[in-house]
Amino acid sequence: AQSVTQLGSHVSVSEGALVLLRCNYSSSVPPYLFWYVQYPNQGLQLLLKYTSAATLVKGINGFEAEFKKSETSFHLTKPSAHMSDAAEYFCAVSEANTGNQFYFGTGTSLTVIP
Amino acid sequence: NAGVMQNPRHLVRRRGQEARLRCSPMKGHSHVYWYRQLPEEGLKFMVYLQKENIIDESGMPKERFSAEFPKEGPSILRIQQVVRGDSAAYFCASSPPGQGGPNEQFFGPGTRLTVL
Numbered sequence: 425a426q427s428v429t430q431l432g433s434h435v436s437v438s439e440g441a442l443v444l445l446r447c448n449y450s451s452s453v454p455p456y457l458f459w460y461v462q463y464p465n466q467g468l469q470l471l472l473k474y475t476s477a478a479t480l481v482k483g484i485n486g487f488e489a490e491f492k493k494s495e496t497s498f499h500l501t502k503p504s505a506h507m508s509d510a511a512e513y514f515c516a517v518s519e520a521n522t523g524n525q526f527y528f529g530t531g532t533s534l535t536v537i538p
Numbered sequence: 539n540a541g542v543m544q545n546p547r548h549l550v551r552r553r554g555q556e557a558r559l560r561c562s563p564m565k566g567h568s569h570v571y572w573y574r575q576l577p578e579e580g581l582k583f584m585v586y587l588q589k590e591n592i593i594d595e596s597g598m599p600k601e602r603f604s605a606e607f608p609k610e611g612p613s614i615l616r617i618q619q620v621v622r623g624d625s626a627a628y629f630c631a632s633s634p635p636g637q638g639g640p641n642e643q644f645f646g647p648g649t650r651l652t653v654l
Binding site for chain 2: 428430433458466469514525526527528529
């Protein structure tokens with residue numbers, strides 16, 4: 425069965441510092457992986473997705489993530505944090521044979537310190 | 539192209555009442571998903587529907603919860619005889635017809651249900 429683990433429910437970084445949000449997954453077949461961002465009282469917005477093409481995926485707002493099969497990881501990074509990056513971030517996994525169902529991690533709340 | 543629409547955005551019900559949550563998918567999307575988000579938790583899958591068909595309801599509670607996606611009109615998530623534990627944010631997502639693998643799901647703004 426698929427599952428997602430996001431280490432660190434709360435992450436704080438200084439403005440301009442590197443952002444690293446961790447995501448590990450389990451999947452019995454090659455997965456499809458997604459990062460979503462949620463701002464307060466809003467729905468989820470897709471940041472980026474991995475669908476078995478290039479292992480380094482670039483998304484919106486300067487975020488990127490690297491798929492590492494050997495580590496079953498899909499960590500999200502951004503070189504320089506901006507105040508507007510403060511939000512909740514969710515990693516999700518899906519498989520082609522599960523009817524498109526997404527399994528979400530419990531989320532990481534990112535705080536950016538001025 | 540309007541995004542996924544959900545209404546109402548906020549819904550207050552007393553214990554024992556019924557809650558009806560509506561979701562209109564993006565234009566051209568035939569797949570609808572419902573998720574529930576409890577405070578301080580991630581989203582939990584509830585049900586996956588296509589027009590007039592329930593494809594996967596493995597995440598739906600066995601009692602009181604039902605969902606439909608009729609040929610015409612929005613998808614409806616119905617919760618009968620609500621209890622306080624049903625208080626949560628309910629998100630709807632839609633995606634276009636599949637092309638061999640999971641597609642990006644586009645999320646609505648959610649309906650926040652409060653049960654008094």
